[in-house]
Amino acid sequence: MAAxxxxxxxxxxxxxxxxxLLTQREFAEYLVEERHAHYHFTVKKNQLTLLQDIxxxxxxxxxxxxxxxxxxxxxxIETRKIWTTTELNDYLNFPHVxxxxxxxxxxxxxxTGEYTCEIAYGITSRTSEEAKPEHVLATxxxxxxxxxxxxxxxxWNYDEDRSRIRTGxxxxxxxxxxxxxxxxxxxxxxxxxxxxCDSSRKxxxxxxxxxx
Numbered sequence: 001m002a003a004x005x006x007x008x009x010x011x012x013x014x015x016x017x018x019x020x021l022l023t024q025r026e027f028a029e030y031l032v033e034e035r036h037a038h039y040h041f042t043v044k045k046n047q048l049t050l051l052q053d054i055x056x057x058x059x060x061x062x063x064x065x066x067x068x069x070x071x072x073x074x075x076x077i078e079t080r081k082i083w084t085t086t087e088l089n090d091y092l093n094f095p096h097v098x099x100x101x102x103x104x105x106x107x108x109x110x111x112t113g114e115y116t117c118e119i120a121y122g123i124t125s126r127t128s129e130e131a132k133p134e135h136v137l138a139t140x141x142x143x144x145x146x147x148x149x150x151x152x153x154x155x156w157n158y159d160e161d162r163s164r165i166r167t168g169x170x171x172x173x174x175x176x177x178x179x180x181x182x183x184x185x186x187x188x189x190x191x192x193x194x195x196x197c198d199s200s201r202k203x204x205x206x207x208x209x210x211x212x
Contacts, residue, residue, distance in 0.1 A: 003030045011037040015126065017143035020044035023123075025095055032096040032125050039096075040124045040139045053092055054121045058083055058102040065133035072110065079106045082137045086128055098127040101136050 002022055015038045016031055023041040031037045043051050064081035081104045088100045105118045124136060131139070 002027060006031075006035065011035050013037065015040050015124075015139055017139055018042070019143075020046055023047050023050075028095050028125070038098075038125045038130075040126075040136070040143065041122055042143075043121045043123060047094075050092060050094055050123075051121060053088065054100045054102070054123070057085060057088055057100070058121075061102070064104075066137060068134070068137060075110050077108045077110065080104070080137060080141075081106075082133045082140075084128065084133045084136060092123070094123060096125045097123050098125045098130065099123070099136065101133075101140075103137065103140055 002018070006016070011031075012035060017040040018027075020042045023043055023046070028039050028041070031039045043054055045051060061083050065084050066082050068080045070078040070080070082101055084099050084101045086099055089097045092100065100123050101121070103120045103122070105120070107116045107118075108114070120140070122140065124131065124139070126136070
């Protein structure tokens with residue numbers, strides 16, 4: 001279902017990131033072979049054998065290939081470590097693997113001293129020559145930035161998943177209103193919206209219309 005959404009977009013040479021739901025062989029082949037793009041996928045239990053193979057490889061890991069220390073913000077200190085490998089490229093039962101990786105995210109909350117540690121596994125079609133460990137980590141963070149700044153807010157603050165608006169154009173219209181509110185509520189959001197509207201007026205004239 002994801003592929004048709006990308007058919008109208010020029011993605012050649014681009015990196016398409018996806019969570020575990022999109023970690024599918026057919027979708028990987030579509031991206032690399034048909035669209036000449038790259039993938040960056042999270043690996044979880046829906047691809048159990050793939051997950052076990054990657055996690056087993058990193059059990060005996062040494063020093064990380066790259067460490068990123070974030071500036072203390074929102075009352076917490078975050079450290080991200082990444083390990084990458086090309087040793088599994090020909091072993092994993094997945095097409096066009098260029099690297100497998102493991103990311104460890106450590107968080108210390110300054111007020112309470114609470115410490116948490118999360119580990120994530122993934123694969124990318126980019127080779128080690130095309131993407132160094134810090135680039136792989138940046139792509140991974142960029143994917144979850146979208147999730148946290150948009151989807152998470154909509155799902156939790158607006159409880160969108162349990163919305164009972166299901167008929168006609170209602171769901172689409174309400175979704176647009178929710179996302180408009182997100183734009184307006186963020187810094188510079190209103191200014192960006194005004195610039196877009198001003199550009200539209202210059203291109204299409206003073207009247208802007210939308211479908212139902």
